[in-house]
Amino acid sequence: MAVQKRVPQKRKQHIAARANKLSPSGIRKFFDLLSSMEGVISLGVGEPDFPTPWHIREAAIESIEQGQTMYTSNSGTPELRKELARHLKTYHGVDYDPMSEILITVGVSEALDLAMRAMIDPGDEVIHPDPSFVAYSSSIILAEGVPAAIPTYEETNFELSATAIEKRITRKTRGILIGFPSNPTGAVMSKQKLTEIAELARKHNLTVFSDEIYGKLVYGVEHTCFASLPGMKEHTILLGGFSKAYAMTGWRIGFAAAPKEIITAMTKIHQYTMMCASTMGQVAALEALKGGQDCVTEMVEEYNRRRLVIVKGLCDIGLSCFEPKGAFYAFPSIKCTGMTSEEFAERLLAEEKVAVVPGSAFGACGEGYVRCCYATALSDIEEALKRMKRFVNKYRVK
Amino acid sequence: MLKNILKILENDARTTPKQISDMTGIPRAEVVKVIKQAWQDRIILKYKAIVNWDKAENEHVFALIEVKLEPEKDVGFDSIAERIYRFPQARSVYLVSGTYDLLVLVLGKNNHEIANFVSQKLSHIDGVKATNTQFVLKRYKEDGEVVEGKEEVKRQPVVL
Numbered sequence: 001m002a003v004q005k006r007v008p009q010k011r012k013q014h015i016a017a018r019a020n021k022l023s024p025s026g027i028r029k030f031f032d033l034l035s036s037m038e039g040v041i042s043l044g045v046g047e048p049d050f051p052t053p054w055h056i057r058e059a060a061i062e063s064i065e066q067g068q069t070m071y072t073s074n075s076g077t078p079e080l081r082k083e084l085a086r087h088l089k090t091y092h093g094v095d096y097d098p099m100s101e102i103l104i105t106v107g108v109s110e111a112l113d114l115a116m117r118a119m120i121d122p123g124d125e126v127i128h129p130d131p132s133f134v135a136y137s138s139s140i141i142l143a144e145g146v147p148a149a150i151p152t153y154e155e156t157n158f159e160l161s162a163t164a165i166e167k168r169i170t171r172k173t174r175g176i177l178i179g180f181p182s183n184p185t186g187a188v189m190s191k192q193k194l195t196e197i198a199e200l201a202r203k204h205n206l207t208v209f210s211d212e213i214y215g216k217l218v219y220g221v222e223h224t225c226f227a228s229l230p231g232m233k234e235h236t237i238l239l240g241g242f243s244k245a246y247a248m249t250g251w252r253i254g255f256a257a258a259p260k261e262i263i264t265a266m267t268k269i270h271q272y273t274m275m276c277a278s279t280m281g282q283v284a285a286l287e288a289l290k291g292g293q294d295c296v297t298e299m300v301e302e303y304n305r306r307r308l309v310i311v312k313g314l315c316d317i318g319l320s321c322f323e324p325k326g327a328f329y330a331f332p333s334i335k336c337t338g339m340t341s342e343e344f345a346e347r348l349l350a351e352e353k354v355a356v357v358p359g360s361a362f363g364a365c366g367e368g369y370v371r372c373c374y375a376t377a378l379s380d381i382e383e384a385l386k387r388m389k390r391f392v393n394k395y396r397v398k
Numbered sequence: 399m400l401k402n403i404l405k406i407l408e409n410d411a412r413t414t415p416k417q418i419s420d421m422t423g424i425p426r427a428e429v430v431k432v433i434k435q436a437w438q439d440r441i442i443l444k445y446k447a448i449v450n451w452d453k454a455e456n457e458h459v460f461a462l463i464e465v466k467l468e469p470e471k472d473v474g475f476d477s478i479a480e481r482i483y484r485f486p487q488a489r490s491v492y493l494v495s496g497t498y499d500l501l502v503l504v505l506g507k508n509n510h511e512i513a514n515f516v517s518q519k520l521s522h523i524d525g526v527k528a529t530n531t532q533f534v535l536k537r538y539k540e541d542g543e544v545v546e547g548k549e550e551v552k553r554q555p556v557v558l
Contacts, residue, residue: 306421361558382417
């Protein structure tokens with residue numbers, strides 16, 4: 001009798017619908033290709049190229065030496081919350097009670113997630129700009145909300161218009177998620193345009209989730225903190241963090257500031273899912289606030305030099321580039337090549353070893369654009385521009 | 399405008415006027431003019447490299463010499479300092495507050511050469527009351543640059 005060989009069957013894993021319905025990153029293959037290549041200049045990053053300033057690192061090292069290695073309060077250390085409240089008052093003109101209206105989180109990403117989960121009921125709609133940071137729509141979906149993307153265009157500086165928002169408001173609309181200065185476009189909203197959105201929020205009783213992680217990185221314009229607009233503190237969940245301004249991405253320290261009831265609700269979710277942000281990270285963040293803002297000014301000055309170089313360089317190549325006034329991204333149009341943004345990114349990488357991120361990764365309106373991060377050494381930016389010029393000249397549609 | 403241009407040049411003296419123009423938005427011709435003026439006004443003193451002589455296998459010794467002065471009649475510190483800084487061995491000369499008056503950074507081929515400089519030259523100058531020589535054992539950071547083991551940036555190639 002023939003003995004039947006038993007082939008161990010691979011168990012099919014059940015994955016919850018919650019995870020299944022998140023759109024997979026369509027450019028995963030592209031990233032994998034990138035990490036296996038050598039000699040690539042990457043403009044695909046989303047973080048500063050400066051290491052964290054030494055005085056900040058030194059403070060964290062000292063705290064570890066002193067054995068500050070225990071949990072902190074769920075909300076974050078009182079020292080950090082107090083200093084942050086002072087900072088928000090001084091630099092953004094908003095008044096938050098450090099003990100009841102501020103929550104320290106694991107990066108601004110966690111703050112965004114908590115805000116959505118604390119505010120959104122299943123089926124609630126949240127308006128957000130398109131293109132925008134990849135986590136925006138996902139954070140709404142994870143909270144069982146429905147993202148309502150509003151197109152923004154290069155012609156109107158990638159600003160979100162109140163008129164367009166109002167057209168999308170339904171009975172189910174719960175809030176508006178904005179992130180200016182913007183990743184990926186570098187757009188900054190003027191105070192006037194924000195005021196128009198504030199009026200909508202008041203009129204329709206909406207919550208504004210304002211992600212201001214790039215708030216300190218603006219060039220020649222002022223950043224307006226949404227909560228500082230008249231009457232808006234009650235309507236706003238201010239989301240921020242230390243990653244971009246202080247070159248602290250790896251520390252994962254962010255925060256949310258909002259009216260007491262909202263912070264209480266967010267803290268409940270935070271205490272069961274995170275407990276608290278890392279202790280040494282909070283020590284570092286405190287030092288970032290207390291140790292003077294000169295390091296930020298210096299980094300902003302350096303980004304600005306690179307910004308001017310990359311925008312001019314892209315325009316010279318013939319890739320029309322909207323002038324970004326914030327963050328550290330340029331978002332040139334690649335329409336003159338006739339390629340989709342994904343095609344452009346893939347071929348540019350393969351042929352010239354320059355990595356950029358396809359605009360389509362950030363929403364339908366990002367199609368026809370690529371994101372180029374200029375938080376990269378000037379010599380690399382110059383070399384990347386040379387390579388891109390060669391590439392665009394080859395494929396420009398006559 | 400001048401300050402912006404100087405900051406860029408202080409960081410990298412090889413930055414061309416064209417590059418500076420791209421980095422600041424100031425027209426190239428204007429950049430050239432400002433730099434020329436700064437050079438004439440001795441705001442820019444010199445364009446030079448910071449060299450790690452240890453790696454160049456070049457025999458050399460640095461020493462920091464504290465100099466106490468005794469001002470003589472009609473002769474101020476400035477003129478004594480001048481008699482010292484005119485020696486090419488003196489790389490930097492500072493008037494300082496504290497227990498001594500001048501701090502002199504000297505570069506020589508070897509200890510012997512520096513010893514000679516101190517005993518044959520420096521101590522003979524009128525107004526020099528005492529000297530205290532400290533040989534440099536290791537240079538960790540020079541003019542803002544870490545001499546060895548500079549930090550490298552390690553980032554993920556793509557972050558959305």
